[in-house]
Amino acid sequence: MDQALMPTQIEIASPRLRLVALDPRLAALQVDDRQAFFDALEVEPEPSWPPELTDETAMRRLRETLDAHPEQTGWRAWVFISPVMHRLLGSGGFMGAPDAEGVVEIGYSMLTSWREQGLATEAVNTLLQWAYSHDTVKQVVARTPDDRDAAHRVLEKAGFVQAGHEGDVIAWTHERSRLAA
Incomplete structure (x- = not known):
């Protein structure tokens, strides 16, 4: 791939996290x-990587998508990286660029040992x-199975509201006006 077409690495930070967008x-x-x-991420090796909900098929599909786009x-x-411990804590992101109406879908997953600490909420915000x-x-x-109370709490704390059910999945929405300060 032509290096001139490669995007520069995208990183953002929160008080306890360093977030790095995966590029090709x-x-x-x-x-x-x-x-x-x-x-490349300057983190300690993580034997339990990747987090739940991310499997080899998903990682290969991501590689193919980013190679093509x-x-x-x-x-x-x-x-999601701890800048203090240099450890991977979880992952998340979007299902693609905004659609014609300006809507994007978000998802996230934390490694088991890093749950229940507010880190997922911080990453989502x-x-x-x-x-x-x-x-x-x-x-x-966002969409979550209706039996995932911890995932529901993350979305609620981040300002999402339930928009309805799709079978055993809860649909959530977040408007720009609800962005946490």
Whole structure:
């Protein structure tokens, strides 16, 4: 791939997290050379990587998508890193760039040992701020199984409201006006 077409690495930070958007290079390393992936992120090797809800198929699909569309860096996967411990804590991001109505869908997953500490909420709030920094984004949506109370609490704390049920999945919405200060 032409290096001139490669986006620059996107990083954002919150009080306890460093979030890095996976670009084509990082997405490929995550699949092909896990140690090089950790080295590129300057984190300790994480034996339990990736978090729940991310499997080999999803990682390969991400690599293929970013290879074909490097401009979607930031609108796909992000990793959540502790800048103090240099450890991967979880991942999340968007299902793609905003649609014609300005809607993006968000998702997230924490490694088991980093749950129940407010880190997922912090990551979601940071991703919301990044998304809304783009004028084209008008609304962020999420979907969670109706039996995932912890996931519901994360979304509620981040200002999402339930928008209805789709079978055993709860649909959530977040408007720009609800962005946490």
